Each structure stands twice: as structure tokens, then as C-alpha cells.
Amino acid sequence: xxxxxxxxxxxxxxxxxxxxxxxxxxxxxxxxxxxxxxxxxxxxxxxxxxxxxxxxxxxxxxxxxxxxxxxxxxxxxxxxxxxxxxxxxxxxxxxxxxxxxxxxxxxxxxxxxxxxxxxxxxxxxxxxxxxxxxxxxxxxxxxxxxxxxxxxxxxxxxxxxxxxxxxxxxxxxxxxxxxxxxxxxxxxxxxxxxxxxxxxxxxxxxxxxxxxxxxxxxxxxxxxxxxxxxxxxxxxxxxxxxxxxxxxxxxxxxxxxxxxxxxxxxxxxxxxxxxxxxxxxxxxxxxxxxxxxxxxxxxxxxxxxxxxxxxxxxxxxxxxxxxxxxxxxxxxxxxxxxxxxxxxxxxxxxxxxxxxxxxxxxxxxxxxxxxxxxxxxxxxxxxxxxxxxxxxxxxxxxxxxxxxxxxxxxxxxxxxxxxxxxxxxxxxxxxxxxxxxxxxxxxxxxxxxxxxxxxxxxxxxxxxxxxxxxxxxxxxxxxxxxxxxxxxxxxxxxxxxxxxxxxxxxxxxxxxxxxxxxxxxxxxxxxxxxxxxxxxxxxxxxxxxxxxxxxxxxxxxxxxxxxxxxxxxxxxxxxxxxxxxxxxxxxxxxxxxxxxxxxxxxxxxxxxxxxxxxxxxxxxxxxxxxxxxxxxxxxxxxxxxxxxxxxxxxxxxxxxxx
Numbered sequence: 001x002x003x004x005x006x007x008x009x010x011x012x013x014x015x016x017x018x019x020x021x022x023x024x025x026x027x028x029x030x031x032x033x034x035x036x037x038x039x040x041x042x043x044x045x046x047x048x049x050x051x052x053x054x055x056x057x058x059x060x061x062x063x064x065x066x067x068x069x070x071x072x073x074x075x076x077x078x079x080x081x082x083x084x085x086x087x088x089x090x091x092x093x094x095x096x097x098x099x100x101x102x103x104x105x106x107x108x109x110x111x112x113x114x115x116x117x118x119x120x121x122x123x124x125x126x127x128x129x130x131x132x133x134x135x136x137x138x139x140x141x142x143x144x145x146x147x148x149x150x151x152x153x154x155x156x157x158x159x160x161x162x163x164x165x166x167x168x169x170x171x172x173x174x175x176x177x178x179x180x181x182x183x184x185x186x187x188x189x190x191x192x193x194x195x196x197x198x199x200x201x202x203x204x205x206x207x208x209x210x211x212x213x214x215x216x217x218x219x220x221x222x223x224x225x226x227x228x229x230x231x232x233x234x235x236x237x238x239x240x241x242x243x244x245x246x247x248x249x250x251x252x253x254x255x256x257x258x259x260x261x262x263x264x265x266x267x268x269x270x271x272x273x274x275x276x277x278x279x280x281x282x283x284x285x286x287x288x289x290x291x292x293x294x295x296x297x298x299x300x301x302x303x304x305x306x307x308x309x310x311x312x313x314x315x316x317x318x319x320x321x322x323x324x325x326x327x328x329x330x331x332x333x334x335x336x337x338x339x340x341x342x343x344x345x346x347x348x349x350x351x352x353x354x355x356x357x358x359x360x361x362x363x364x365x366x367x368x369x370x371x372x373x374x375x376x377x378x379x380x381x382x383x384x385x386x387x388x389x390x391x392x393x394x395x396x397x398x399x400x401x402x403x404x405x406x407x408x409x410x411x412x413x414x415x416x417x418x419x420x421x422x423x424x425x426x427x428x429x430x431x432x433x434x435x436x437x438x439x440x441x442x443x444x445x446x447x448x449x450x451x452x453x454x455x456x457x458x459x460x461x462x463x464x465x466x467x468x469x470x471x472x473x474x475x476x477x478x479x480x481x482x483x484x485x486x487x488x489x490x491x492x493x494x495x496x497x498x499x500x501x502x503x504x505x506x507x508x509x510x511x512x513x514x515x516x517x518x519x520x521x522x523x524x525x526x527x528x529x530x531x532x533x534x535x536x537x538x539x540x541x542x543x544x545x546x547x548x549x550x551x552x553x554x555x556x557x558x559x560x561x562x563x564x565x566x567x568x569x570x571x572x573x574x575x576x577x578x579x580x581x582x583x584x585x586x587x588x589x590x591x592x593x594x595x596x597x598x599x600x601x602x603x604x605x606x607x608x609x610x611x612x613x614x615x616x617x618x619x620x621x622x623x624x625x626x627x628x629x630x631x632x633x634x635x636x637x638x639x640x641x642x643x644x645x646x647x648x649x650x651x652x653x654x655x656x657x658x
Contacts, residue, residue, distance in 0.1 A: 128144050145201040155177060483605050
């Protein structure tokens, strides 16, 4: 049925089409929402004509909270303006879309009013004692039955008032709820006392089974009751008289308590029907035999009966599956991401917790980007949001807003690509979406020269570390002498150190690979002196912070930074102002290479998977390059004809002549 929204000045066909569009998508879209659409139409009709139907000023003015208005009412108007703008954009009309979280924050805490059985008995007594209205004598039995149905069956007020005569089976004592949220129908049983009262109510009001389309709660003016008017009546005339203060909502499903009509259930079970009970306080719902674990949305909402008397075919296992919603067959993004981070990486791939944390941080940043830039909250992000343009914008956001380097952005992109390679194997229907992410090219990261310190600079750092204490001296000595990564040193336990002759340390690095690195005698003496001050616990950390916990990467970096600042103030030409723990690792490799140690041994000490990675130190060592160039020059050019005195005389003559 078409909805007429006729307001002079604004395009009424767009509003009518919008309401039909929402209802065709499966939304209930009740009269309360249609009323907000009409308000928006009247609001736009009173504004000046513009080339756009919904401008930014108009949308913000319509959604602006009024004085004394609740946050829920303001949020309702804001939601209608936002959804209508999205509908206009879908039709190709320029419109301003309000941000989803730009409105006033609604109260997040909700304390429901749970009334006792005695209080509910007083409410029912007030409803029974209500005098007949001047509108008609049937209002008294209507509210008496409505209060009982809300409490005993746990229905919402809108669900109860939308019931038809055919939806209430007095013989089987079952209520078929059709106008529920998200158009989900369900079957709800009635107790014996409620079924008996419903039969008396049908006689008093004059309901006839021959007219199944008639309203179960008929209004004296024709049609059904308005949920708002019924709510105000129950709270004002029934609840206020029976209770000290009215409940926050009309007798909601939280007050549900009903003695079940178990004989009726037993009679239905042999006929091929069963029920599902979620918990002791939740109403049981009918379900089919083939889907005992289904939700309150049943495969069929018809009344139960013998298989031979049912006009529809009994659902098979295959047909019950096809009747499920699309979300049940297509795995959502949130489920796939949780499976990737919780099961696939740590269990299937046996990745370390640091790898899992890096992948988790990449998706945390992407969700934050979608919330800030695309106005999409994290719970609304789906596979459709992972487009090539969104991923490219995400990488640009990391570079501009978060000042991330090209290497960092490439690492975030690698995490997204790894996830979508996993998605291709687990959800083939998302292959086309995954290819959009996999085709994004990584940024060309600059390759800076390897920074390292000369031997004199390392000795000066250790001298200032000695002044800070034995722990800091042992920490920097271990970092340099083993050439280890900072996390490998932080993960050292007392049992990983062998301080006898020959001394060594067992390190666990990338990929959980373990290697044994020898310690020089000087380093072994310093580490042994420090270990004697530690508790005798082989599983305890070697380097701990002030709270006794294992020292982290930030703590080790802080210790080195303080020593570097002090050394830089004394010798700025020798020690740079900023020194990271990885610089000590590079320095160790360079010093070994300058002393003629083979690259194979350096690879084993550093824990590289291939010697190709270690070759970067041979390429970056300027001293070795200089010696190679001089050796090649002697062999190619031969010795010079001029000695040192002749060269000086020649340079003097050139300066004077030119």
C-alpha cells in the first residue's frame, strides 16, 4: 500500500518512495517513523528552495535537539534525516549525510523496573476494576486482557496490539506473533488461566473465528489501538494506582513468569513438534523437528497440527537450511576476523604473540580509520568496506595523520593482505572482494644507510652505563656482545645463561628459532657479577624493572637513550644524540666484519635465516670499500711517478699560476 506524503514545497514523491523503499527492504517502518518522515517533509517545505533536496544546514537544523526534548527523540529525527539522505544519494541526488555518531549521546545505562508477582496482581486488579469508557463498553475487557497478555506471554506492546483474531488459537492456547522486530514471527504458548480468560474475553468483546482478519483488540473507533495511547493508559490508570511509581516501560518481557501448560506441549510433541527453551526466564518458542537449535524465528509460523492436516509440506533438512537468512550462510567480517586472530594465527600457524599483536593493531587502526573518516562504526564494518580506494585512503591516513613511515604502512598493508589470503580459502564467495585488497601496491620505502657506532663510541656508552648501575651495564654489554635484538635480550631468563667456560647465552628470536651465542670473557665477568644479585630462579627474568616484572623494549630503549645523551654531551662528534638498541646490533656486525670474521659466522650470531641478509653489512662498510678500491687502483694504475714532495710542489705551482 502506497504511503501518501503530500506537503507543498518539498518533493512529496521522494518521501513516499522512501517509505516504500524501506518497507520493501523488510523493515516494519511503523507509523511513528512515517510521522518523522512527514515532519522532515514539512520542515524542508518551509525552507528556501535549493538545488539540493537536503543541504547540510537543513539536515543539521532538523536534527538539532530542542529544549526539553529527550535524547531518544532527537536521535530518532537524526536517524530519519541520515537514512533519507542515504536514500537520495542512492538515487543519484546530492544530499548531505549526517555522521552516525554526531548526535547527543544517549544514556548507556538502563535499569529495568522488575515488578513482583504481588505488584502485578495489584496491576491486574486495577485493570479489572477499570470502569467502562464513554467511547464504548469494550475498553474495560480490552485493557484487562492486554495487561494479562503482556505479562504472561512477554509480548511487546506493539506486538500485542497488532494481533488479529486468526493469530490467537484458543483451542491450542498458542499466540502467533507476526508484527515483531525485524519481521521475525514466533509462536508463544499461553497458560491455562490465560487461555480461559482469553475465551471469556472473546465472548465479551464479540470476536468470531469466522473473521480471522479482525483485530484481537478492536478499538471503539474502528481499527486497532495506538501503542502510545495504550502505554500511557496502562502507566497512568493501572500502574500508578497499583505501584508506588510507574515502570519505565509497559510490562516488558523482563517481568515474564508463567506456569506452563505442559499437557498441551506433550500432546504436540508426538505430532512432530518440539520447543526450544533458552533459559529459565525466557519464553519457550515453537520450532520444527529438523531444526531444534534454531532461534525464535521459526521455519514456519503456522499453527501446529497433525502432519496430514497441514496444507504445507513438512520441511526437510535441506529446505530448512535454505530458509535461513543470508547472514547465516555468509560468514560476516567480524566472525572471520576473530577466527583469523584467535585460531588461525596462534594455533594453525603457531605465530608468536608479537605477530598476533601486530596483525591485531593493523585492524584496530583500520577500524579507527573507518570510524573517523568514513563515519562507519566498528560494528558496522563489513567485507564491502574493504575496497581498493578505502585501503589506499587508509594508508594515506596512516602517513599523514599518524606520521607513519613507509615501512610501517607497508606492514599494515601486509597484515590486511594476509587476512584476505586466509579469507579466500575459508570464504570463496569473498574472492572478488579480496582481490581488491591484494591488488593494492605497497609503498616504495626508502633504504637508509645502516647506522653503526665505532668501537670508541661503544666503549663510551658502556662507561656511562657503569655509572648508572650494574644492571644497566650488564644490559648494554649483553646487547652489544651478543648482537641480539632488544626483545631477545628482554626475554632472557636466568636459565638461558651459561657463565662457565666457555660462556654463552641461549637466545630465542624471530620465528621462535633458538640459537646459542658465545660471550666474550669480559662480558661474561660483567654478566656473572650481575646474576649473583638476582634470586635463584632459573625461570626468572635476567633484566627486570623496578616492579620486579620483565623489562620491556621501551625500558631497554630508555636506558640506552639516557646513556647516549650523556655520551653525546661529552663527545658529540663521536656519539649521535639518538641511539636505538638495534644500532648496537649493527655495530657488533660491522666490528666483526672489519676484523675479518666470515659472513657465515656473523649470520649465525645475528640469527639471520640466510647469508643474503647478512651481506648488507659487507655492502655498507665504507672501510672495506675503501680498501677494495685502493687495492684495485694499485693493480690497474700502477704506482705514481710523483713522490709526496713533487705533488706538493705541483699543487703550489697550480695555485700560483691560476
